[in-house]
Amino acid sequence: MKKNVGVAVLGLGWMGQAHSRSMLRIPSLFPERSVDPRLVVCADTEESRRARAVEDFGFERSVENWEEAVSADDVDAVWVTAPNMLHIPMIEAATAAGKAVFSEKPIGGKPEQAVRAYQVAQAAGVATGVGYNYLWAPLVIHAKSLIDSGQLGDITHYRGHFLSMYGSDELGLLTWRFFMDQAGYGVTSDILSHSVSMAQFLVGPIAEVTGMKNNTITHRPIAQGAAGHYGRGAPDDPKGEVENEDFASMLCTFANGATGTFESSRTMVGPESQNSFAVYGTKGALEWNLETMNELRFYRLTDDPSSGYTTIYGGDRFPYHGAFVPGQANAIGFEDLVAIEDHVFLESLAGGERFSPGFREAVDVVSVQQALIDSWTSRGWEPVVDLAP
Numbered sequence: 001m002k003k004n005v006g007v008a009v010l011g012l013g014w015m016g017q018a019h020s021r022s023m024l025r026i027p028s029l030f031p032e033r034s035v036d037p038r039l040v041v042c043a044d045t046e047e048s049r050r051a052r053a054v055e056d057f058g059f060e061r062s063v064e065n066w067e068e069a070v071s072a073d074d075v076d077a078v079w080v081t082a083p084n085m086l087h088i089p090m091i092e093a094a095t096a097a098g099k100a101v102f103s104e105k106p107i108g109g110k111p112e113q114a115v116r117a118y119q120v121a122q123a124a125g126v127a128t129g130v131g132y133n134y135l136w137a138p139l140v141i142h143a144k145s146l147i148d149s150g151q152l153g154d155i156t157h158y159r160g161h162f163l164s165m166y167g168s169d170e171l172g173l174l175t176w177r178f179f180m181d182q183a184g185y186g187v188t189s190d191i192l193s194h195s196v197s198m199a200q201f202l203v204g205p206i207a208e209v210t211g212m213k214n215n216t217i218t219h220r221p222i223a224q225g226a227a228g229h230y231g232r233g234a235p236d237d238p239k240g241e242v243e244n245e246d247f248a249s250m251l252c253t254f255a256n257g258a259t260g261t262f263e264s265s266r267t268m269v270g271p272e273s274q275n276s277f278a279v280y281g282t283k284g285a286l287e288w289n290l291e292t293m294n295e296l297r298f299y300r301l302t303d304d305p306s307s308g309y310t311t312i313y314g315g316d317r318f319p320y321h322g323a324f325v326p327g328q329a330n331a332i333g334f335e336d337l338v339a340i341e342d343h344v345f346l347e348s349l350a351g352g353e354r355f356s357p358g359f360r361e362a363v364d365v366v367s368v369q370q371a372l373i374d375s376w377t378s379r380g381w382e383p384v385v386d387l388a389p
């Protein structure tokens, strides 16, 4: 007998739709599951999205006011997929109502907000998850097992990039992502956070950092009404100021002595979604890039003069891959990672195990972010202090 978990999704934009679609696919993807999610209620301020929620996604109902959704008796778990400034009030209300909470990253947008989310969830004793979805890529999980089993030797260096073009069009609208009070910080919250979570997952804690930031598109057309992620203005539209950073880079030292370099941008032209890492050890190296997420490049140090990087293609011999497609080198995609994280989170609710990454791991990420922010002012190296209370 499968456990029925009533789900509320708060915000049916890009990620709200991705999670809702994932939840619909879970029964057919994971026949061995012990949990069946039930799409109970979707909250969105846009009428057309509320209608889609019911008509296209099969939610039992939709509401305009998210507060009605989080406290409903038939809701067991809440997915927070609204813009960053709504994460904390939504998490506070959901945890106060005793619901499990899965929040999209970065949880708020400023380090103290992720810490607040962790605090209220701890106090309420509810289960938490955070949407660092790239940690669930089957080849990333394989990379971790190669590192953990010593196949790379001692890790000496890590390179993390998240270079995206989502803000590279100077006529791209001034949406919530570009305001300090709506998004929090810029790329450091939005996408460097993915790179930091990946580095912590693969290599371990980061001990000290220094970095810099920049803005390359300082003004954008003001959005009229509710604007989507990819909205575009006209050259003569009135413009407003971008309040948070377009670019950030960071040098770091890991607790295990390895060094690291990170770069993150939303305005660079060229890399469309280059969320990538390279890990170097004394016996080998690994490279992975979201743009080619079904390939992992592996170098093993040998005496063979023909040795070099080999490409490992994704396939059903790696964790979770076979749920989507059998065989070898048949590709999976972005939303499949969302389905995996949702499935594992739901299973953890039924089994009572702690899910990772949860809000604790989000605090690990923002502890690094706070040190980076401090280095912008001090212009020096800053120790990473654990912000968990």
Ligand SMILES: NC(=O)c1ccc[n+]([C@@H]2O[C@H](COP(=O)([O-])OP(=O)(O)OC[C@H]3O[C@@H](n4cnc5c(N)ncnc54)[C@H](O)[C@@H]3O)[C@@H](O)[C@H]2O)c1
Pocket: 010, 011, 012, 013, 014, 015, 016, 043, 044, 045, 046, 049, 064, 066, 081, 082, 083, 084, 086, 104, 105, 106, 107, 131, 132, 133, 190, 226, 228, 229
């Ligand atoms: N993990 C990832 O790969 C990933 C990718 C994209 C976005 N995100 C995160 O997901 C979150 C949402 O981003 P998005 O790109 O889906 O945004 P989006 O702008 O596409 O969607 C936001 C949705 O929230 C709704 N909304 C706004 N105010 C609301 C309110 N008061 N009550 C209810 N709904 C409201 C909007 O109408 C919209 O439907 C952000 O925190 C972002 O950082 C994560």
